[in-house]
Amino acid sequence: MxxxxxxxxxxxxxxxxxxxxDPRVEKAMRPYFSRKFANPSAIYGEGVESKKILEDSRKIVADILRALPDEIVFTGSGTESANLAIIGIFLKARQLGIKRPHIVTTAFEHPAVLEATKYCESLGAKVTIVYPNGDGIISADEIGKALSKNTVLVSAMYANNEIGTIQPIREIAKRIRQFEKRNKSTKKQIHLHVDASQAVNYLPLNVLELHCDFLTLDGAKIYGPKGVGILFVERGVLITPLILGGGQEKGRRSGTENIPAIVGIAQALSITEKMxxxxxxxxxxxxxxxxxxxxxxxxxxxxxxxxxxxxxxxxxxxxxxxxxxxxxxxxxxxxxxxxxxxxxxxxxxxxxxxxxxxxxxxxxxxxxxxxxxxxxxxxxxxxxxxxxxxxxxx
Amino acid sequence: MxxxxxxxxxxxxxxxxxxxxDPRVEKAMRPYFSRKFANPSAIYGEGVESKKILEDSRKIVADILRALPDEIVFTGSGTESANLAIIGIFLKARQLGIKRPHIVTTAFEHPAVLEATKYCESLGAKVTIVYPNGDGIISADEIGKALSKNTVLVSAMYANNEIGTIQPIREIAKRIRQFEKRNKSTKKQIHLHVDASQAVNYLPLNVLELHCDFLTLDGAKIYGPKGVGILFVERGVLITPLILGGGQEKGRRSGTENIPAIVGIAQALSITEKMxxxxxxxxxxxxxxxxxxxxxxxxxxxxxxxxxxxxxxxxxxxxxxxxxxxxxxxxxxxxxxxxxxxxxxxxxxxxxxxxxxxxxxxxxxxxxxxxxxxxxxxxxxxxxxxxxxxxxxx
Structure with a gap:
């Protein structure tokens, strides 16, 4: 030619x-489409193998995030992860008797966060929107000032998806802890959700350092497969599930586990971390x-x-x-x-x-x-x- | 050896x-992992191409089901599809002012249906459970008798997932129409959701003949990919979405469309239909x-x-x-x-x-x-x- x-x-x-x-991710997924396809809930050999692969993948993700395996929930997308954290904690708070749970978020979050927050508002949540400054940075102090005794959630992105600005998550987490200390809260009520979908390729991700209770990741943004997301949920934090059925993911997200995609996102996160x-x-x-x-x-x-x-x-x-x-x-x-x-x-x-x-x-x-x-x-x-x-x- | x-x-x-x-499905999906991966919402060439593939897939599915393309919603699983139909119509009914929407279902539905129904019950729905006979068949008459003026949904499976018994969906649909006629309903209020996840491989599927308003299919049950489902939603039927964000799928299911899986489920359904x-x-x-x-x-x-x-x-x-x-x-x-x-x-x-x-x-x-x-x-x-x-x- x-x-x-x-x-x-x-x-x-x-x-x-x-x-x-990433071709390495695609290769890792390949065996699970038509060869190792069994349902992880099945008790025969193939099912047990699927279950093991599922839990191995969960361990890989947990280790990278410095989380525990049972703190990792595999979902169907980053959008679903963010929805599950926000709507899930709001509904749970209502169930626990908080009449008008308060949510604090920022004006330039991803629509997955903003729309989920609006939905909670339509169900009776009080929502405070904090605006970034002209440089596209959220002030941790502003977040701190927005907190109230009914606050159950602060949702802030680690880096903005349009302008790439990095937000002071550790500072925000600190303000939350200070607020709870001042109010002598006996148990943690204010949870921090961090949408790290864009940040994860370039910033160190460690839930212990970020001091967050929820963290959202999306396979489609880290050279992994589409149709799979991760939600880190700190141990002990209860959420109402969005999708109900067979009780997979410890009841937090039902539906047969999507093994090829889960293998894929774990591999994608590993590669991202190494590179x-x-x-x-x-x-x-x-x-x-x-x-x-x-x-x-x-x-x-x-x-x-x-x-x-x-x-x-x-x-x-x-x-x-x-x-x-x-x-x-x-x-x-x-x-x-x-x-x-x-x-x-x-x-x-x-x-x-x-x-x-x-x-x-x-x-x-x-x-x-x-x-x-x-x-x-x-x-x-x-x-x-x-x-x-x-x-x-x- | x-x-x-x-x-x-x-x-x-x-x-x-x-x-x-199915290897034919896997082959059809392959180009969309790392080559044609663009976001269908992007306005440049690659995005437009992704959008076209998405809509072509939707058309393939719609044609097989004898539905219109805008009646097809791609979801993240069969479980999600069933949840979206049930919880979605319940929440919408509440929004429209029906205080205690009534749902009729059967005792041996898939957990995705039963748990979604229980969830609605916990939010105030009235639920009637109809039992199958000893042969594992639901009586359409029993369903008919269960209907009431607040009924908004009947959810019945086309074939049972454990014992494979085929349910009289057309008869059930008829009883619903008769009830509405007797009650001189000016507009349709009772919707029929059919979980056809297991049936689709062996029974003709045609939403016009089944007279249903919702139909659930699952990629993982038809030799297609996991992590993708279909929900048929009859035109004009409004539902509250479960997953919120960018407003994809005409606002009925947010999150970047999972093109490889959508191509896969469309191809899988085509093959199933032909075979x-x-x-x-x-x-x-x-x-x-x-x-x-x-x-x-x-x-x-x-x-x-x-x-x-x-x-x-x-x-x-x-x-x-x-x-x-x-x-x-x-x-x-x-x-x-x-x-x-x-x-x-x-x-x-x-x-x-x-x-x-x-x-x-x-x-x-x-x-x-x-x-x-x-x-x-x-x-x-x-x-x-x-x-x-x-x-x-x-």
Whole structure:
């Protein structure tokens, strides 16, 4: 085939919206589709083997998170994990007699958190929304001030999915402990849920250090399979399940366990953990190159969110007066896949970014690009992308 | 390798608890793990392609069920589908002002249905449980008699997962229509949910003929992937979603769509549909052979449930005074995988069959074997199984 007829290689720079399954993960999953497919609840040999694989996977995940195996619940997605933590603790609090449980969250959480919170509100929860500052950072003090004697949950993301800003989770956890100490609570009532879906590829994850009670992870964001999520639930914390039936996952999530996906997410998390430090450094260099390149291309461009407290794979830039959706399509026509805001809302919604609005960048909410790098992003791609962007902007 | 060292081939006869992924399904899924992995909500080329694949899959499923594409909701499992129908319609009824919505179901539904119903009861629903007769068949008249002016849902399975008995769904639907006619209901209030997870491999499935409003299918029972289910929701029927977030599936089930699994379940359903008639005949012959063989081996054995109104792949037999769990383990040690009851409850539960108790077979609830045949069951396996059973029983 002559070179001219070869289909040009596309440049994918939207890893925050979807990651391809790592070939090592795919390989690890393969035996469990048609060969080792038995139901882990069956008592014969094949079932026992499935059960062992399930528990081995749980142990792998638990060890990485510094959790106990029975603190790990496998769910059907990151969205389901976040829902289970929020709705689950709200319903449980109601069951335990708290009439109007209070939930504190932030204005720029993922829709999985915001919509679950709204749902609790519709059922009678009191909800306090804390806004990030102009740099896209939540103040732990603000969270601390929002706490009340009926607070049962604080839900905060470890890193934002649109602008990549890293939130002070340890500080937030500290404020919660201080509040409970001041109020001489005899037992823990305020639980901390951390959505770490985006952070896990680049930040150390350790539930002991984060001092959280819930932690959400999503297979589809860590080069693992779609359709599987993890929810860490601290031992002793009771939640009302969302999905009921055979009582799998110690009653916290019913339905036959999805062994291939569970093997996959455990393997994906292992790989991510092993690659994290080196990959973070490699990606950070490319990120700098893009930030510098964009500044040269569009002098009036502005970075959305803090540059320092930021995931190394996230570039989110405002191009004043540029219609970002149009720019995304123009880049697409030139072989580049990036997004204007997050892809977490369906297309039918408008394309304004509620995240950028939350950090006060109203003018930027329809004029920004989110460029997210990933495991297969190369320096050559970055250089090529900058050339194409220059062409599309001017 | 000499013949004597070759690992003996196991005989798997528990297809009702789990089916291996058909190699054709696995092949169809493969491109979507690491190559075509984009988020269907993204507006660039790859996203648009993912969206198209999603909608093509939805169309395939809809056509087979004689439904409209927007009536098909992809979920994370059969359990989730059943939960969404039951809890979703209950919560919606409450929202619409029905104070004590009434649900009618049967005593031997899958735990996904029974537990969801119990949950609604705990929230204030009135629940009526209809018992099957000694043959394991529900009387449509009994269902008809149970209906009341507050009934919002009847949930009945198309075929039972333990004893394979086929339920008179069309008759039940008729009784519902008659009731509504008698009560001059101006708009439909009583919805029919059919759990067709086990039936779909062998019975024609057509939502127009079944006259149902909800229908549940599970990828893991039709030689498709685990971690994906289908819920048919008749157009115009509103439900409160269980999982909230980005508003995917027209707001009925949030979370990034699991494209590989969705492609897989659509392909699995297509294959099942194409093979159904021939496969039903082939399997029915093997079923007869097993029933006859068992009668010869154990003269005092009794078939649980109707012989005529029965899925062709289900053999459920009571061996009076035999401890079925012990027999399952003995068979396992001899290379055969069958189950005592269903594997839908986790091991921690006791092994008594609530299904057999429901049909009045109290003595049989701990003395029965469920043998379920499937796509890879051969005549040779059946003969070998009978020999092994004879050895284990005597």
């Amino acid at each position: 002559s070179r001219t007829t070869k289909k040009p290689q596309r440049i994918f720079l939207d890893y925050a919206s979807a990651t391809p399954v 994290r430090e080196r990959e973070s450094k490699r990606i950070a260099r490319l990120q700098r190159e893009i930030f510098q390149g964009i500044k040269k291309i569009a002098k009036n461009s502005r970075v959305n969110g803090s540059l320092d407290l930021r995931l190394p794979n996230n570039v989110n830039v405002c191009f004043p007066k540029v219609d970002s959706e149009f720019l995304v399509l123009k880049l697409d026509a030139n072989g580049v896949a990036v997004s204007s805001s997050s892809s977490c809302k369906t297309i039918s919604e408008n394309s304004r970014s509620y995240v950028l609005e939350a950090i006060g960048g109203k003018d930027c909410a329809e004029s920004s690009l989110r460029i997210t790098l990933g495991r297969w992003t190369t320096e050559m791609e970055v250089k090529k992308f900058l050339k194409i962007l220059k062409k599309c902007i001017s | 000499s013949r004597t060292t070759k690992k003996p081939q196991r005989i798997f006869l528990d297809y009702a608890s789990a089916t291996p992924v 159904r008639e021939r496969e039903s005949k082939r399997i029915a012959r093997l079923q007869r052979e097993i029933f006859q063989g068992i009668k010869k081996i154990a003269k005092n054995s009794r078939v649980n449930g109707s012989l005529d109104l029965r899925l062709p792949n289900n053999v459920n037999v009571c061996f009076p005074k035999v401890d079925s769990e012990f027999l399952v383990l003995k068979l396992d040690a001899n290379g055969v995988a069958v189950s005592s009851s269903s594997s839908c409850k986790t091991i921690s539960e006791n092994s008594r069959s609530y299904v057999l108790e429901a049909i009045g077979g109290k003595d049989c609830a701990e003395s029965s074997l469920r043998i379920t045949l499937g796509r890879w069951t051969t005549e040779m396996e059946v003969k070998k199984f009978l020999k092994i059973l004879k050895k284990c029983i005597s």
